[in-house]
Amino acid sequence: MNEEAVAAIESKVKDIVVDVLRVNRSELNPSTHLMKDLGADSLDALDVALAVEKTFNIKIPDESLSSFLTIGDIVRGISQYESLSRAIISG
Amino acid sequence: METGVDNLRSDRISARIQAWRERIEQAKDSQLYFYNQPIDELRGAARVVVNGREMQMFASYSYLGLIGHPKINAAAKAAIEQYGSGTHGVRMLAGTLRLHSELEETIARFKQSESAITFSSGYMTNVTAVSTMVSREDVVLSDKLNHASIVDGCLLSGAGFLRFRHNDMADLEFCLQRINPDATKLVVVDAVFSMDGDVINLPKVVELCRKYGAWLMVDEAHSLGVLGETGHGIEEHFGMEDAIDLRMGTLSKTIPSAGGYLAGKKDLIEMFRHSARPFVFSAAITPAQAGAAKAAFEVIEQEPERVATLRENTNRFINGFKQLGFDTMQTSTAIVPVLCGTDERAYEMVRYCQHDDIFVLPIVSPAVPDGLARLRATVTAAHTSSDIDQGLSVFERAGKKVGII
Numbered sequence: 001m002n003e004e005a006v007a008a009i010e011s012k013v014k015d016i017v018v019d020v021l022r023v024n025r026s027e028l029n030p031s032t033h034l035m036k037d038l039g040a041d042s043l044d045a046l047d048v049a050l051a052v053e054k055t056f057n058i059k060i061p062d063e064s065l066s067s068f069l070t071i072g073d074i075v076r077g078i079s080q081y082e083s084l085s086r087a088i089i090s091g
Numbered sequence: 092m093e094t095g096v097d098n099l100r101s102d103r104i105s106a107r108i109q110a111w112r113e114r115i116e117q118a119k120d121s122q123l124y125f126y127n128q129p130i131d132e133l134r135g136a137a138r139v140v141v142n143g144r145e146m147q148m149f150a151s152y153s154y155l156g157l158i159g160h161p162k163i164n165a166a167a168k169a170a171i172e173q174y175g176s177g178t179h180g181v182r183m184l185a186g187t188l189r190l191h192s193e194l195e196e197t198i199a200r201f202k203q204s205e206s207a208i209t210f211s212s213g214y215m216t217n218v219t220a221v222s223t224m225v226s227r228e229d230v231v232l233s234d235k236l237n238h239a240s241i242v243d244g245c246l247l248s249g250a251g252f253l254r255f256r257h258n259d260m261a262d263l264e265f266c267l268q269r270i271n272p273d274a275t276k277l278v279v280v281d282a283v284f285s286m287d288g289d290v291i292n293l294p295k296v297v298e299l300c301r302k303y304g305a306w307l308m309v310d311e312a313h314s315l316g317v318l319g320e321t322g323h324g325i326e327e328h329f330g331m332e333d334a335i336d337l338r339m340g341t342l343s344k345t346i347p348s349a350g351g352y353l354a355g356k357k358d359l360i361e362m363f364r365h366s367a368r369p370f371v372f373s374a375a376i377t378p379a380q381a382g383a384a385k386a387a388f389e390v391i392e393q394e395p396e397r398v399a400t401l402r403e404n405t406n407r408f409i410n411g412f413k414q415l416g417f418d419t420m421q422t423s424t425a426i427v428p429v430l431c432g433t434d435e436r437a438y439e440m441v442r443y444c445q446h447d448d449i450f451v452l453p454i455v456s457p458a459v460p461d462g463l464a465r466l467r468a469t470v471t472a473a474h475t476s477s478d479i480d481q482g483l484s485v486f487e488r489a490g491k492k493v494g495i496i
Contacts, residue, residue, distance in 0.1 A: 022265065035461065041235065042457055043242070043254065 009056075010075045016051045017071065020044065030072030045069060052078065123438040125445070125452055133159060136473035139450060146450040147482055149468045152344040154425050155316045155397040156473025163347060163386045170382025178375040183365070186375035194385040195352070201323065201388050202338050204354035208363050209384075211376045213312060213341035214240040216351025218247060219369040220308055220339055221279060223362070225250040229275040232266050234258065234291070236284045238310060245279070257284070260295040267303040276305035282314035282325040286459055286467060288422030290318065293325055297334045308337040316345030317425055322391050322398035342376075345391070348384040350376045401425060401472040404479060408470040411483040416496040420465075428454075429466040429486065436493050437464035443489035449482055 014028050021038050034040040034048060049060050049068050056078050060068060068074050118124040132140035136156040139148050157163060170190060179185035191209065198207040210216040221244030225231050230251040233241055236258075245252045251270075256262040263278070270276060278300050280291045293309070300307045311324045319327025322345070326334055337359065342350040353363060363370060376384075391397070405425050412419045418430040431437035437453035444451050444466070455464040468486070470479065490496040 022262065039256075039460075041460060 006075060006079060009078050010071065012055060013052065013071055013074050013078070016048060016055060020047045020051055028071055030070065030075065032071045034069050048074070123435075123442065125438075125441050135159075137471060137475075137478055141450060144448055146445070146448045147474075147478060149449055149451045149470065149482055151469055151471055152313065152426075153347055153473070154313075154345045154401055154469070154471050155322070155391065156471045157345065157387055157390060157397075158347040160347070160387070160390055162390055163383050166386030167348075167379040167383040170378040174378035176379065177377060180375075181371065181373065182375045183371055188375070188378060188381070190378060190381045190385070191375060194381045197385050197388045198340075198352050199354055201392075202340070202354040203323075203326075203332070204338060205357040206360035207352050207354040208360050208370065209342070209376055209381070210351045210353075210370060211373050212349065213343055213351035214243075215369045215373065216339055216341070216353060217241045217310060218244040219363065219367045220337060220353055221245050221277070222248040223367045224248075224306065224308070224337070225275065225277050229277065230270050231277045231279060232263065232305070233279045234281065234284075236287060237279060237281050238285055238312065241279050241281075241310060250277075257287075258289065258292055260292055260299065263296070264299055264303075267299060267305065270303075272303075276303065277308060278305045279308045279310070281310045281312070283312075283317065283424050283426065285313055285426065286454055286465075287420055287428055288313075288424045288426030289420070290314075290325070290328070290423060293329050293331065293334065297331065306336045307334075308339060309335045311338060311340040312344055312351075313424065313426060315340045316391055316398065317401065320398070321395050342380070342384045342387075346384050346387040348376075348380045348387065350380060350384065397472040401470075404470045404472060404474050404476075407476060407479050408468070408474075408483075411479065412468075412486065415483065415487050415490065417486070417490060425470050427468045427470065429468055431464050431466065431493070431495055432462060434464045436495065437466060439493045440466055440486075440489050440495070443492055444485055447485040447488065449485045 014025055017023065017028060018025050021040055021044060023038050032038065034045050049065055052074060053060055058078065060077065068077055115124065128141055130139045130141055134140065134145060136153065136158055137148050139146055174188055174190060178188060182191065195207045195209055199205065210219060217238065217240035221231060221241060225248045227249040230253065231245045231248060232253045232255055233245055234257055235254045253266045255266050278296065280296055283290055297307065309325060314325045316322040318325050321327065326332060336355055338354040340352050342348045342352065353360065409419055409422060409427055412427060412429060420428045420430060422428060431440050434455040437455055441451060441453045451466050451468050453464065454467045459465060
C-alpha cells in the first residue's frame with residue numbers, strides 16, 4: 001500500500017478518535033495510546049473499534065480488539081484489508 | 092458422568108473457560124487470590140471471623156453498622172412468622188404482600204417522593220430503570236464512572252449512549268449540546284461513586300438537565316444513610332428539594348437486606364409497576380428481606396447519632412490515611428480508595444493487611460484503569476476510634492513494606 005493510502009486511512013482514524021473521545025486532533029500521532037494517553041476505558045476502545053468497523057466496512061475479530069489501542073496499530077490493522085482501503089481511496 | 096473442564100470441546104466457550112481457569116489458578120498459586128472468601132461468623136458489626144481468625148472489617152458497605160441490629164433482626168423474624176419465607180408469585184400476580192406496600196410507602200416518605208417500587212436486586216433496579224425509561228430513539232447520558240448496572244441498562248435500552256467524563260460538567264454540557272434538541276434525553280449519575288467515594292456535582296447536573304430538558308436519574312446506593320445531616324441522601328446534602336426525577340437506591344448497603352428501589356412521581360412509578368420487565372417477571376423480595384428493610388429505614392430516623400458517628404469516623408479515617416502519606420484520591424465519604432498503582436502492589440497490600448487481621452480487598456484493572464489499582468477501604472459507624480487507629484497502623488506497616496509510603 002502506498003503512503004498516500006496509509007495517510008488517508010490515518011486521517012479517517014483520527015476523525016473517529018476525535019469524535020468518540022472528544023480530544024484535540026493535535027494530540028494524536030501514530031504512537032498515541034487510547035487508554036494510556038487519552039484516558040479511554042475498555043468501553044471507549046470498543047466504541048472506537050465499532051466506528052472503525054462501520055467506516056471501513058471491516059470486521060475486527062474479538063481477539064484482536066486488545067491490539068487496536070494505538071493510532072498506528074489501528075491504521076496497520078485496517079491496512080491489512082488492502083482491497084477495502086483501495087476502495088476508500090478511489091471513493 | 093464426565094464433568095468439568097477436562098472434557099472441553101475446542102470452541103470459543105471452552106477457550107473462555109480455560110482462560111479463566113488459568114487466571115484463577117495462577118492467582119491462587121501465588122497466594123494473591125482474595126475473592127469469594129466465606130465469613131464464618133460475625134462478632135459485632137465491625138468484626139468477622141474468616142479462616143478461623145477474627146478480623147476487623149474494613150470492606151463493608153453496611154455504612155451505619157446496622158447488620159445484626161436487634162430491631163431489624165426482630166422485624167425479619169416477625170415477617171417470617173406472619174408471612175412465611177416466600178411469596179405466592181411475582182408482585183403483579185399473587186406476590187404482593189401488605190408488607191411490600193408498607194415498605195414502599197416507607198421508602199417514598201424517607202425519600203420525599205410520591206411513590207416507590209422495590210426490586211429483588213440493586214443491579215436489576217438500575218438495568219430496569221434505564222431500559223424502561225428510554226428506548227431506541229432516545230439518548231442516555233451516563234457518567235463514565237457510573238456503576239456497571241447503569242452501563243448494562245443503557246446498553247440494553249438500545250438508546251443512543253453517551254458517556255461523559257467523570258463529574259466533568261463541561262463535558263456533560265458538550266454532550267447535551269451535541270444531541271438533537273428534540274430527542275428525549277435521560278441523564279444518569281451515581282450520587283457517590285462506588286470505587287472513588289467522591290460526590291457528584293448535583294446542583295450543576297440539575298441546572299444542565301433543566302437547561303436542556305433532560306430527565307435526571309440518580310443512583311443513591313452509596314449515599315443513602317451516608318450523605319445529608321440525617322442520612323436522607325444527596326438532596327439533603329446539597330439542601331435541594333425535588334431536584335431528581337428518578338431516585339434509585341439499594342436495600343443491601345446501609346439497609347442490611349437485599350434489593351433495590353425506585354422513587355419518584357406516582358405516575359412514573361406506576362409505569363414501572365406495569366411495564367418494567369424485571370419487575371413483572373421476577374420474584375418478589377421475600378418477607379424477611381422486606382421486613383428488615385422497612386425496619387432499617389425506621390432505625391435510621393430513630394438513631395440519627397449513627398449518621399453523625401459515620402461522619403466523624405469518615406473524617407478520622409481519611410485524615411489518618413492522608414497524614415500517613417497515602418493518596419485517597421477525591422473521596423469525602425465512607426468509601427476510601429487507597430491508591431497502590433499496579434495490580435501487584437494492591438495485591439501485596441491486601442496480603443499484608445489480611446495477615447495482620449484487617450479485612451480489606453483490592454480493586455484492580457479492568458474494574459479501575461490500569462495503573463490506578465487500589466484498596467477500597469470502607470469505614471462504618473460501627474467502628475470505634477481505636478478500631479480506626481489500629482486499622483491505620485496496619486495500613487501504615489503494609490504501605491511501608493510495599494513501598495507506597
